[in-house]
Amino acid sequence: MGMLSFLTGRTFPRGVHPPGLKEATRDQAIRRLPFAPRLVLPLAQHFGKPSRPVVKRHQEVVRGQVIAEADGFQSVPLHAPVTGVVEGIELMPTARGPKTEAILLRTLPGDSQAVRWSSPRDLSGLSREELIRAIQAAGLVGQGGAAFPTHLKYAVPEGHGVDTLVVNGCECEPYLTTDHRIMVEQAQEVLAGIRLALRAVGADQALIGVEDDKPDAIAALQAQIGPDDPIAVRKVKAKYPQGSEKMLIKALLKREVPSGGLPFQVGVVVNNAGTMAQLGRLLPLGEGLIERVITVAGPGVERPGNYRVPVGTPLRYLLEHVGFRGDDASHLILGGPMMGNTVSSLDVPVTKAVSGLVVLPQAQADAAPETIHPCIRCGRCVEACPVGLNPAELGRLAAKRRYETMQERFHLSDCFECGSCAYVCPANIPLVQYFRIAKALNRERLS
Amino acid sequence: MTPLQIELKTSPHVKQGGSVQQIMRNVVLALLPICGFSVYHFGISALALMLVTTLTCVATEQLFNRLSRRPATVSDYSAVITGLLLALTLPPAFPLWMAALSGFIGIALGKSLFGGLGFNLFNPALIGRAFAQGAFPSAVSTWTLPGHPERFTEFLPSTLAVPFTTPAPVDAYTAATPLGMWKFQGEHAETWDLFTGMVAGSAGETSALLILVCGLYLIARRMMNWRIPAAVLGGAFVTAGAFYLLDPGHYPTPWFVLLSGGLMLGAFFMASDMVASPMTRSGLWLYGALIGFLTVIIRFFGGLPEGVMYAILLGNAASPLIDRFIQPRPYGTGKRRAS
Incomplete structure (x- = not known):
């Protein structure tokens, strides 16, 4: 180097x-999918404070309209990805697991779905602060x-x-x-x-x-x-x-x-x-973020590709349109296979930051042996860790539940769970999972 | 159309695909040519020796797993490696009953009592070898010349010694190792003979070339960290070279030190035991260099002609300490961490 x-x-x-x-x-090339009949728009799609809804049940909204405003500077607004009718604000499953509040939007089938809520403008005269405000207003x-x-x-x-x-x-x-x-x-x-x-x-x-x-x-x-x-x-x-x-x-x-x-x-x-x-x-x-490109791929997908979809499109709809050919026990991963989460429900929507849906059929996902061996200290994880931690030592301490030592002496909190250590581990030790548990327990202890 | 049941798993969802068995199987594979060469050299006595140590090691591991109600671990091949390595460090004519006892001690005291694979502080084969050194000093230093004409049809006399008896050396078969000849008679073997293995010695220690090739196979397959043999050989070479420069008349050349005795086998297959060596790159260099240095010191100043075994055991003992002081530097911390 x-x-x-x-x-x-x-x-x-x-x-x-x-x-x-x-x-x-x-x-x-990136392709478009038809609009889903119903969108699920969680109010907390971003890091920070959730957006505050400004629409009511049965209210009609047009594509691009603000439906939830930023709750302070640590938040962003949410725009309607389709022209349609608000069905309600309900608790819905998310990729992370717990249900959170989401605006449900029924798509108006006859509408042209042109963006009707934009204000083109000249940005050349804006100051730094004005630009930052404009970026926040775009819900980016x-x-x-x-x-x-x-x-x-x-x-x-x-x-x-x-x-x-x-x-x-x-x-x-x-x-x-x-x-x-x-x-x-x-x-x-x-x-x-x-x-x-x-x-x-x-x-x-x-x-x-x-x-x-x-x-x-x-x-x-x-x-x-x-x-x-x-x-x-x-x-x-x-x-x-x-x-x-x-x-x-x-x-x-x-x-x-x-x-x-x-x-x-x-x-x-x-x-x-x-x-x-x-x-x-x-x-x-002068528009808001209402759609994004997502890679849908993996052996369980018939027509893999990149699709431009409205934010809020449920995974079930996405899978129906790209052709699902996995088995009953397929793994659906939001994000990539190294760091993504498996989803718990097909009602989970594509949110603003979801870059991929990877479908691994059971056989593929279980190709690696499931038996966990003791650590043989081969050092492959040490050679893999991009942060320069010692995953083997951290894993050994986790098995002994010495979570405080993991933090105090072995920099546990610097681990960003990239999965490189577990990827190379010949003993099949679920290191990343150990570290997640240790971090969670450490957080609990401190709070 | 869409899945009915959803599997929840945690990331990463892909694996590189290596396994503990795969690594251990490849070590066994890499040892086989060395074993084969040994059988070619020393005949059925060497073969019997390997079979006895391997079977004893596997059986001992199985027994202790039963006793401690742990799942069977024989399928991970690590006990096979211990058995083969132990045989390769013993004289070809070593009595089989002594070999079996050494194998039992190696696994029982060197591995199972520590908690099995992954928890042993020392290389179990060397624990067995150290036991043999202490318990059977005469048998463990009685060497045989390679290439005896009847080696494929007849056992060497001492191989079949009745249990709990010590056979008397038969002069027609015995020979001194190159290290012994240097130590006790001041004679140097030809470097080329050492390299190809046409000398007396332990069952698997004699051909430096073959050990090098088999070790390189493991390194190429990334199943052995090349830094360990490099550091051991480098450490020994530098130490021996320094002594040679001081007094070329008294000390052997560094090449002789590298190629004689068990140094090559030790550097490639004993010191490289992952469980008993440090985890970081710098730690491995330090560990290897320490072993090389200690080997030369023991050879030059100790009472025995060979010192690799004790050097590696001492290196194993130092590993936890090395790991305690040498850790990788975490990103964004700006300094090496020692705690």
């Missing part, structure tokens, strides 16, 4: 190489999975100068190709978004990190960069988890975000490429 990076490509230390499995979707949250409100990232605390906007086009999870297709097909919008983001955050330069297995995306982006743009595309090595923001900052800038800290502390703001495309498209039109 370091001086040898011209040989190996820019990257971070350690990590793993799961097979990409992107062939089925990466070369296909990180499209990569974390769902962090974008405007909050740009409101960097006083005294911290951000010099670099890092745009994350790595997409290192197997199967997922949404960002890849967006960079290829919407490079212009990605660049427009980056220019706006540079102004909103007050950074000097933008670096777009793209893994070296996406040459077409790199070319498409480069073609859109003007001579005066302080923007550059940087090829990084295809390796998991290159798309984790801390790993990408390390690869591109050789900086390390302090343990427990945020990127702005080292002068960086990181945004997903898909978020930049939404920003570049929505802000000039």
